[in-house]
Amino acid sequence: MKLAKKIALVIFVLVLVGGIAAYLQYRQVINYAKVTVNLTQEKIFTVPAGTGRVALEDLLVKDNIIEQGHEFQWLLKLRPELAKMKAGTYRLQPEMNVEQVLVLIASGKEAQFSIRFIEGNRFSDWSNILRDAPYLENKAKDATQTELYAMIGYDGEGLLEGWLYPDTYSYTAGTADTDILKRAYQRMKNSLDEEWAGRDRDLPYKNAYEMLIMASIIEKETGIDSERSQVASVFVNRLKKNMRLQTDPTVIYGLGDKYRGKIYRSDLDNYSAYNTYKIDGLPPTPIAMPGLASIKAAAHPAKTDYLYFVANGTGGHTFSHNLNDHNRAVKVYRQIEQKN
Structure with a gap:
């Protein structure tokens, strides 16, 4: 009887010691989960397809995000939901802890x-x-x-x-x-397609593509929203009167790598499909990617009788109804240029 009691006591002590050890191990792993990662700045971290638990730890250690230790694998065993890592590229922050890193990787919320x-x-x-x-x-x-x-x-x-x-x-x-x-x-x-369907009906475009070409020219001529529809009106009015567009951005586009930062008389005299001083109507393609504001301006130009415009020296343009007024505006602009 005494022997049985001794055996029971030994078993109890062993169980107690084992329980305490397991609890201490559990607390160690739980505390480890809250340890901040070794980052001083944001890091982009990639988890390749097929990465398992051990491989993930190796990657994190290799990138000096965590320290090597048995706690990592124990954490994945205690928290199996954290072990469901998803391949992808993730944005890790310095303030994150080990648990937060694993939660992110398990979520599949990749870096944008x-x-x-x-x-x-x-x-x-x-x-x-x-x-x-x-x-x-x-x-x-x-x-x-x-x-x-x-x-x-x-x-x-x-x-x-x-x-x-x-x-x-x-x-x-x-x-x-x-x-x-x-x-x-x-x-x-x-x-x-949407702007073409709702366009003004008296426009000189054969199709939506021609309206896109016009929008690209407007885009290159002005960056001021309030002017776009006026610029559009000039070009539309000229097309209706069979006047050439005579717009420098198309010439520049046609020159390509030959453009030297300035348009010379020889550039205007030489024929190209984009030299609107030489061709009638629109160039064969757009000359840039227009924004929606320029497309809308091409679809709904202002109702004006303007035929000319020139820079006014303050970022905008002066619009004119006839050549005499335009020439005076050009003279004013050149005087401003000379002063600058």
Whole structure:
């Protein structure tokens, strides 16, 4: 009987000691979960597809986000919901603790990046921006024009110039640049279709594409919202009177890399499809990506009899009804230029 009591006592002590040890281990792991990670600034951390518990720990240790230790794996065993990591790229902050990092990775809420395309940019500008964007997969760079157009769903004729909607686009790591172009194209197409359907009915455009061309010219001529419809009225009035548009931005676009920062008389004298001093009507394609405000101005130009405009030296333009008034405005502008 005494032996049985001794055995029971030993078992009790062992269980008690084991329980205390387990509790202490549990508390250690719980406390570990609240330990702040080793970051002094934001870090972009990628979890590759197929990453398991041990591999995740190795990645975190390798990037010096956490210290090597047995607590990490014990935490995943005690909190199995934290072990359901999802592949992706995550934005880790210095104030986060180990638990918060694991919760984020298990949530699948990947880091969002953004890319901004400004009104008036050309397609070549967009290509450069896309090429330099972080964590973006570059598919457009090596694609032929036919392949690129197929990838983004562009079914129009001619260049993609003008067909992309300027805005800020968000994306996650690994997104293809063609996906962003596809979104931008669809937005522009929808916006153009909507504005074309509600346009004024006395406009000299054969189709929506010609209105897009006009919008791109307006975009390059002025950045002042209140002037856009007036600029549009000048060009619309000239088209109706079979006058040439004579707008410098189209000439500049036609020069391409030959543009030297200034338009020379020889540039105006040489024929090109974009030299609106030499051609009748609109150029063959847009010359930039217009914003919605310019598209609206092309669809609803102001009701004026203006035929000319010139910069006024303060960021805006002076509009004129006839050549004499225009020449006087040009003279005033040149005097302002000479003073500056």
